[in-house]
Amino acid sequence: MRVMTSRARAAIFAPIGDEGRAARVENRLAEAIRSGVLAHGERLPSEPELAQMLGVATVTAREALVALRAKGLVVTTRGRGGGSFVRAPESGDLVEDRLAAMSRVELRDRATVYLVVLTGCAEIAAERTDPDEVEDLRDLLIPLNVSDVARWRSADSELYLSVAALTQSARMTREVVRQEADFGALLRIPLNEPGFREATATRHQELVEALAAGDAVRARESVREHVAHSLERLAEIHEAVRR
Amino acid sequence: MTKTMTPIDCVTQVEQHFGPIVTELERVRSEVAALFEAGPVTTASLRERLEPGSLEFLRNPNLIGGGFVVAPGVLTDRRLYLVWWQGEERDFLGDADAPGTGEAIDYTRQPWYRTPERTGELTLVGPYVDFVCTDEYVMTTTMPVYVGGRMVGVAGADTLVETLETMLLPGLREAGATLVNGHGKAIVSADPQLATGSPLTTARDMIPCRGLPLSVALS
Structure with a gap:
């Protein structure tokens, strides 16, 4: 443990330096574009203006803009009325971009937190759920013949959020809200595959039945299988986008 | 103050908290009904109509939030909408997005919406963790509002369970x-x-x- 601690401390107190500044500028602007703070079509300040505002060299601002252009978050036009303009990402692109930017280690790291939190919720919820609450959950399940992927994704998200809420803990629920925003969108990428949807529907059903029966072990197991299967598919997709 | 509280006193205390909520929901109900009866309603006209009265009512620190939530399709410019103020600053909610997908949460499946829709009556839901509005452990009081036999939404108010405990x-x-x-x-x-x-x-x-x-x- 001592080694880890001193290594971590060394990383914290290492000089920051100038390297990575362009990446920081890029990240800040990318976040602003993805969150909609900078709106689609909005004109960005010129390179020198941007550099001055952010307190970096012009070449650094330029480097950041090149990277944003490569990610499709900024479009640059030449000539009169030209400049750099914000291009809002499609929601699908955004998720895939995030996945592409992630290492395998990070993917597993986030998945582990998600798994532990969600299986824990299922276990506690099974002990506390009563019949009419189970009925509300049943209404969230969608028929297999629905092919609208967005609907599957939101139903899946809402089911797990509802299970979190059944723990009766507001802090736990807020943690799951954060997990869903952070990692849930990635885990739901495979829902565009019909076979995966079928398996998901089965596990949703199992989870609701386990909660109805007050069976904490089965509830936990069902979530565990769901996350494991999602991750298995996601690892394949990750491999494809990273290659 | 030497007198000890009896169970009847406790009942009175509960009624003193929830009674004014019911009165307020009835007031919002008549405001909303009058607005819809006067013609097409937009998000802006609904908010404008309800804001002064609701904020006045929400000066009561024992409430975490309140307002009116529309039935799908009754507004001319939005399908789902929460004319709702909450938190210490009484922030306006408007839309509730699902985390991860960023899509609007379809709150019509929530018990605080569905139960009054089904029964036509005053509803008290909870204790439950509300992830649509407050992200808190609350009790929600809702009342359906009808115009010409059609439900246009529910008026409601949230009380933190913690507030009830303290009180x-x-x-x-x-x-x-x-x-x-x-x-x-x-x-x-x-x-x-x-x-x-x-x-x-x-x-x-x-x-x-x-x-x-x-x-x-x-x-």
């Missing part, structure tokens, strides 16, 4: 009593082992609160 526990302790919801679950109890949300396991004498699906159970 009611001293009295309940003295009375040795438990506040129970309509499903027989404990909300606040003199018994420290009886957690909020747990069902009462033993049969007890119950005193109902007037006009509310709440009772005070004696130990």
Whole structure:
């Protein structure tokens, strides 16, 4: 443990330096574009203006803009009325971009937190759920013949959020809200595959039945299988986008 | 102040909190009905109509939020909308997005919306964790609003369970009593082992609160 601690401390107190500044500028602007703070079509300040505002060299601002252009978050036009303009990402692109930017280690790291939190919720919820609450959950399940992927994704998200809420803990629920925003969108990428949807529907059903029966072990197991299967598919997709 | 609180006093205290909420929801109901009867309604005209009265009512610090939530399709410019103010700053909510997908949460499946829609009556939901509006452990009071036989939405207000605990526990302790919801679950109890949300396991004498699906159970 001592080694880890001193290594971590060394990383914290290492000089920051100038390297990575362009990446920081890029990240800040990318976040602003993805969150909609900078709106689609909005004109960005010129390179020198941007550099001055952010307190970096012009070449650094330029480097950041090149990277944003490569990610499709900024479009640059030449000539009169030209400049750099914000291009809002499609929601699908955004998720895939995030996945592409992630290492395998990070993917597993986030998945582990998600798994532990969600299986824990299922276990506690099974002990506390009563019949009419189970009925509300049943209404969230969608028929297999629905092919609208967005609907599957939101139903899946809402089911797990509802299970979190059944723990009766507001802090736990807020943690799951954060997990869903952070990692849930990635885990739901495979829902565009019909076979995966079928398996998901089965596990949703199992989870609701386990909660109805007050069976904490089965509830936990069902979530565990769901996350494991999602991750298995996601690892394949990750491999494809990273290659 | 020498007098100890009796279970009846506890009932009175509960009624003093929820009674004004019911009165307020009735007021919002008539405001909303009048607005819809006058012609097409937009998000802006609805908010404008309700804001002064709602903010006045929400000066009560024992409430975490309140307002009016529309039925899908009754507004000209938005399908789902929450004309709702909440938190210490009484921030305006408007839309509620699902985390991860960023899509609007379809709140019409929530018990606080669905139950009054089904029964046509005043509803008290909870204790439950509300992830649509407050992200808190709350009790939600809602009342359906009808215009020409069609439900245009529900008026509502949220109370934190924590607020109820602070407000009611001293009295309940003295009375040795438990506040129970309509499903027989404990909300606040003199018994420290009886957690909020747990069902009462033993049969007890119950005193109902007037006009509310709440009772005070004696130990």
